[in-house]
Amino acid sequence: MFIQRFGALCVATTLAIAMSTKSQAQVTAALPDVACKFDSARLQFEGAPLEQAKCLLRPVFKYGHIGSPLPQLPAPLETLVGTAAMQVTKDRVRAFVTSEGVNPSELGGDLNTALSRAHSNDPNAPLARYFVIHDTSSCVQSGPPSGGCGPATVFPQDADKSTRRWNQPETWRNFKDAHLFITRDGQLIAPQGRTFSVPWRATKREAMIGEPSRGLFLHIENVQPRLSDSNAARPNDATAPVPGFTEIQLRRLAMVYVSASLRAGTWLIPAYHAALDAGLGDGHDDPQNFDLTAWAGQICAVIKGAGGSCQ
């Protein structure tokens, strides 16, 4: 599937498109698009949480190709992921995000409510462990019925403004995918009123695992405009802006991550959608151009803003 018209999410692309240009084929030939191994009995990927994160945060390239596991995560993720050293309290985080003009309950639900559990909220199943980062792959210009974006070749200068349809809450309010959307201008939208208490699935990996996965993953969509890569043979949505996300988006995403981790009582394992689905074929390509170091810096800023220490 390589369709992408405005409104569809996290588009999948085909290897056929990737191979349609020689240079792309050469670039991708050496990349290890292999899966991180999932242990269905334990409902987690193999390895310690930090090791899992290094696999699930592998760089995502055009057409859904994935790089190698990271040798190290940027601070503070390297020391926090999987630990219960929360650094900050719910009250302090609540006060800090409020001071930045954010309603704490918009960060995936109230801080005092429980996260979802696997097996569709079975009380004996594990709490949500994975914080899945997506982009919406929103075509700047609609393309042909066969799929892909239109012929526009540049991103509009007002792409991050509230006047753009992809930054308007009503665009996402009724989407059936994901727990939360974050627009380019930092608005937080709960599609169909969902919160992180609601067990929900949004990836092929979860479909493959089956019902036990429902509630194990939290899904956050970050609005990103896309253009068709004119080097490919057919219309597509492969070209993303650089950097892929705005500073306010990363700030909000950091607030969401800190809040969700506090609810879990342990720092969640971040994951890119494309890395999560690696190895399943016809994979998705999101998020593109996600600056992990910049996001980690925003996590630090939130921790410090809430009175914690961050190194």
Ligand SMILES: [Zn+2]
């Ligand atoms: Zn996605």
